[in-house]
Structures are given as structure tokens and as C-alpha cells.
């Protein structure tokens with residue numbers, strides 16, 4: 451099938467298609483971040499990068515040939531962690547670009563006598579009124595999934611798709627299953643970092659949380675790249691003392707293959723892993739789609 455992935459990041463969608471056993475013919479990606487593109491191309495060199503999604507009318511592609519549209523539009527405007535500007539936030543407005551592209555593909559497929567394009571949209575926890583606007587535009591209701599069911603990470607997201615899928619079964623994966631021992635030195639807090647954490651805790655009452663092996667780890671975030679200050683609540687006990695979550699642990703928390711992002715700086719890796727999808731959630735959502743493709747092929 452031919453896939454168009456908007457806001458593709460480091461191509462977690464492409465890994466998920468592979469894991470679900472869906473054969474990909476052409477994979478078009480729209481992404482701006484050059485580091486995410488570097489990682490995507492290093493792992494999936496055949497990806498066709500299209501650039502800025504807002505320039506979609508200039509793209510030279512056969513729109514009717516797109517069988518699957520996927521993407522998670524930037525979510526800061528919707529997020530409870532953000533300022534709740536919702537559709538006035540220029541980043542959240544990109545949802546409407548997704549919706550325009552979806553309509554355009556369907557019109558082109560209709561002209562070519564083809565069925566509707568399959569689509570998947572992912573987004574963060576948001577107010578009910580925003581959810582309803584998105585659902586009205588897409589014509590389907592979302593399914594709310596916590597990545598904790600298939601990984602060691604708590605990560606709650608909404609998923610809209612025009613095929614049926616259930617909640618994944620709980621795989622019972624915990625922090626102890628993915629954690630590293632003897633992690634590289636660069637992951638340890640410095641003395642300055644530790645004293646900053648201490649002062650910050652005294653001022654705000656927020657303590658560094660050290661995860662137990664039988665717990666889930668907290669949600670990864672794009673801001674983890676901000677050195678010790680951004681990582682202050684990621685506490686891991688390791689051989690040489692307290693450290694923050696390692697890159698390998700971030701990859702495992704997102705069920706991304708080990709060292710998948712090992713093509714750019716640590717800062718950029720943290721950022722894109724915090725922005726990325728939990729691959730096994732997406733692969734789970736794709737599984738019924740893979741079955742229907744196989745049935746069609748057999749008929």
C-alpha cells in the first residue's frame with residue numbers, strides 16, 4: 451500500500467507498519483525537523499520526504515494512489531500541559547491541514563473510482579469540546595489508549611481511525627523490564643544538577659521520583675532534552691548513583707528498536723523520542739487493517 455505520513459518525525463509509523471506486517475510500496479513523509487528526517491532516512495532510506503505540510507498543494511504526488519493517511523499533528527495547543535489555546539494556536543491549526551488533505555485524497559480517489567482512504571490520527575488528552583470538533587471533522591470517535599498496556603511507559607493518547615480496533619491487552623511490561631544497568635556516564639546527574647534539584651525541590655515541594663522495577667515510568671516529553679533541569683523528575687538508581695533516563699530506556703519505553711535514533715546528538719534523540727509514538731500501540735491499531743488487506747488479497 452502507499453502511505454502518506456504527516457508530521458512523520460522519526461517515522462514511528464513506518465516501524466509500526468512493518469511490525470503489523472503491512473507491505474509498503476511508497477512511503478511519503480512530511481516533516482520539518484532535519485534531525486528527525488536524518489533518523490527516518492537512516493532507518494528507511496526509501497522514504498520520500500515532502501517537507502512542510504502547509505505546502506501540500508505544491509506536492510507532486512498521485513493523490514489517488516494514497517491508500518493510508520497517518521499522522522499526529524503537533525499537540526501543544528491542545529495539551530493539558532500547554533496553555534490550552536486549542537485551535538487558535540498555530541501548531542494545533544495544523545489539524546485542519548490534516549483534515550484538508552484527507553478530504554483532498556478522498557475526492558481524488560473518488561474520481562479514480564477507488565474506495566475511501568484509510569486514516570489514523572493521534573493526539574493528546576484534551577478538553578471534550580476540542581475532541582468533539584476533531585471527531586466531527588473526521589466523522590469517527592476516538593479510542594483512548596494508555597501506552598502502559600503494551601510498554602513500560604504511561605502515555606495517554608487519543609486515536610481516530612476509520613476501521614475498528616480494540617484496546618490492546620495488557621502485556622504487563624514494567625520499568626524493570628526495560629531499564630539499563632551501568633548506563634553510559636553521560637546519563638548521570640552532575641553535582642550542579644543534583645544541587646539544583648535539591649533547591650528546586652525545597653522551593654516547590656516537587657521531589658525527584660525514583661521508579662521501582664515493578665512500576666511504569668512517567669511519560670516521555672520533548673522537553674527532556676533540556677539537560678538536568680528538564681530531566682529533574684526522571685530518577686534512576688544505577689551503579690554510580692542517581693541518573694536520569696537513558697536514551698536506550700527512552701527507546702524501549704516507546705517500543706522503538708534499540709539504537710534506532712543513534713544517528714544524531716543525544717539532545718535531538720531525547721527530543722524526538724519524547725515527541726514520538728509508542729510503536730506497539732500503532733502496530734496494534736494497524737493489525738486489523740493488515741488482516742483486512744490479507745483477506746482482500748485472498749478473495
Ligand SMILES: C[S@@+](CC[C@H](N)C(=O)[O-])C[C@H]1O[C@@H](n2cnc3c(N)ncnc32)[C@H](O)[C@@H]1O
Pocket residue numbers: 456457458459460461462463480481482483486501502503504521522523524525544722725726727
Ligand atoms: C508530535 S510530533 C510527531 C512525531 C511522529 N509521530 C513520530 O513518531 O516521530 C509532531 C511533528 O510535527 C512536525 N511538524 C511541525 N510543523 C510541521 C509542518 N509544518 N510540516 C511538517 N511537519 C511539521 C514536528 O517537527 C514534529 O516532529
